[in-house]
Amino acid sequence: MTAGRSRARFPSTAALLAALLCATAACGSSAETNELKSTWEEPASYSYTLTSSTQVLAGAFQVKVRNGKVAEVVGLDEDSRRQAQNPPAEVPTIGKLLKTLDQARSEDADTADADYAADGHPVRISLDWDENSTDDEASYTISSYEPTPG
CATH class of the missing domain: 1.20.5 (Single alpha-helices involved in coiled-coils or other helix-helix interfaces)
Incomplete structure (x- = not known):
């Protein structure tokens, strides 16, 4: 049994x-x-708030994109206001951020992560090309995204 x-x-x-x-x-x-690529298609015109933490670009920025290019940048804190006044303030479009994410993935970066909103646009991108190196990390938070008429 x-x-x-x-x-x-x-x-x-x-x-x-x-x-x-x-x-x-x-x-x-x-x-x-x-790890999947976003299926979101960047509109020609939109606005968004970018909070960035990189060696090159740090702070919070209100960004307006027209015809696929950054048309206006307003710094929302002391650091970002100073950066927005002193060109070149290299504030990217969301499309450029996605290209940077794709590049990091193709170069086998140690960290290349993103979170996406229901419509497919990214709301957070985290990058670190080499976890053993300092100063190559980047963190981007995208909020208040709104497509606008061209």
Whole structure:
């Protein structure tokens, strides 16, 4: 009778292991959604708020994009106001941020992550080309995104 119980448990154990493997695989695939390229198409004109933490660009900026190019930048804090007044304030479009993200991924950066809004535009981009290097990290938060008439 003991042998009968063992045989009855074996299929249950196998099923449990199979379920765990499937769950693990599902977790892995959901983590990879962060690696996928956004299907969002950048409109010609829009506005957004960029909060940036990089060696080159730090602070919060209100950005207006017209015809695919940055048309106006307003600094929202002391550091960003100073940067916006002293050209070249290299404030990117959202499309340029996505190209930088794609470049970091193609160059196998240690960190190249993004979170996306329901419409597909990025709301957060984190980059670190080499975790052992200093000063190559970048963090961008995109908020108040609003498409505008051209």
